Amino acid sequence: MQRIKPDDVKIYSSQDFPNYLPKLNLLYDDLFSLGKGFRSRMVREVATPLGIKSETQQLLAQTIEFIHNASLLHDDLVDRSQLRRGKPAAWTKYTPEYAVLAGDYLLARVMVNLSSFGNIKLVHYTAQMISDLLEGEWLQDSVVGDHFVTIEQLDRIHNLKTGSLFKWCLRAPFMSLGREESTLHQTLEEMGTILGQLFQRSDDLLDYDIRNDEGKAILGDLKSGYLNSFGAFCCQGLSREQIEKLVKSQSLMEFKNSLGGEKVFDEKLKSFDQINSKMISLYQHHLERLETKHLGESEKSVLKFLKSLTDLLYWRRKPA
């Protein structure tokens, strides 16, 4: 995935945070640099065709990045992850206490900035999204080390943890314009749910070196005790003994062999892709409804970006 431009990365101003606090701005500089900023770009790609003012776009983009990065600060500490985006995680470099406080501070800024925008429904929805995100984090932590978790259970966690942010990226721009038709938001909600799932599942596939152009560590999730969605899918129909053996794999080859060989692995992947292709069809159906029922002529340019998202997020194909 492309890195975003430096001016996009600097999504905050140092004036947003008190300069006299030691290490705070340094911590944020580290955190926000090298990030893909995908969610803030998504907000802008949706907001621009809707004719949303650039200050509002900046506010929305900043909101989603603040929330996402706050979750990363907390997540790394909870998971005891040493690295974030190839650099030492904030809690290792700046102490766990500062990492927690910096995350809290970002969430507090979100509420300060959004409330001054004056759209109470947007504030409410954003707070709800943060709650969902935290519920997802909490649930995920409660299943770490559980190698017999099912894909349905993981989907539920991912919907809260990952899907909630995608849903916000789609819904918040409309909400900022005061467009609150329930059917519009239900359509966007379903689309965001699907995008969140596709993104998470594709991200989980990287662990098994599938479409892994980013060079993500192989079997990283499994080795840290977390059976991800593709792992859980592979375990379907296996006995407990087989699963125990599978999750102890130290290399991808060993994993494939424990599963029954390369051919079985490929078949599993094919089935997994088929299931997700069905989800993509459902996304396209909702997209068509968005086009015909909810978008004005001038707004329809948003469709090109939205259409490209499933390719980008699941198949990891960059738009032409």
Add this chain to the structure above:
Amino acid sequence: MNQLITVSRRSAEFKKYILGTFSDTHRALPMESLSSVQDHDEVTFQLVPTEQIQKPIWPVVFLKTIRIRQFIFVLFPIFYLFLLNGFLESVQDATLILLSLVGVLSLFASLQLRNDFHDHLNGLDRIRHKGVSSPLLQGWVTAKEVSQWAWFFVGISALCSLPLIFVFPQLIIILAISTGLLSWSLYRPLSSFKNIFAGEIVFGFLVGPLLATGFQVSVTGVFNLQSLFFGLIWGAAVLFRMYLQNFENMAALSQAKIKNILNTLGFDRSKKFIMTWWLSVLALFGIYHLVYFHFLVWMGTFFLLAVFTWKFLNQMKKVQSPLGSALADLQIEGQQLFDLLVSLWVLQSLFSFLAPSFFGVLVRGI
């Protein structure tokens, strides 16, 4: 993928799609969702040609649709009450037994069907969780057919109860309470046990004390305190199974904003609640056997159940998440505990009720 269509709940077509009457050649299968679909104004259906739907032979479809495995909840108390009444010795008329049996089974079938029908209309069966009504979601039957079957069975049940009321007028009290509870919980538009706080207690009350007392009166004409006591324990044991199922689906049902007892209590308190509930069932089971049976029977049944209870409680302590595999293990332990309760009761009753006649024959033979 087959054609998809999204329909507003307020539109005239919605009823046709959700009931399955929109076409003779296609089935409209609602898409599952992780969202809180009950709040949604629109429902997305997948239109599947009927020839593409692979369904088993009709008896299997029928048995799965009426959830035959759940019939243990009514078949066991009927069986036990037969034994309790010394089989046919104290029974006044075989026709009355047959009418009671058909009436109870029909009412239970209707209850199951009506519950699934409501879940389908409300969207509860589209929230991905265990225990969904598969024949409806797989397109084996339409919601309209399920509703028609439900009314058919409730009709059969009503017909069976009429002659019984003439013979045993006191039965009308039990039937009136049952009808009142059912009308309040299931036989009104868009209502289900799940939509009513503590609605599952209605179910426990119906298959427990009401069924036991009603069946006792309808076959013997006499109220019996032991039957009522048995019914109370049985109803509590059935509720234990239901609470375990609700516990397994807690995350999904909470997100769908279903207000049942467990979701109100929350995860940690629910664990304590279920453990306490089962210990109460065990205590009542012990008291029942101590009061009505020989001390040795009490020893044999109660202590064996207590040992397996210990195993179950240990498994409950291992459950640390409303998602995850420990919940599935807990279900297995809970099911085993329930099965053991039923098996012990069957063995104990066979022994207690049949042994005297058996030994009597032996003695007479000697």
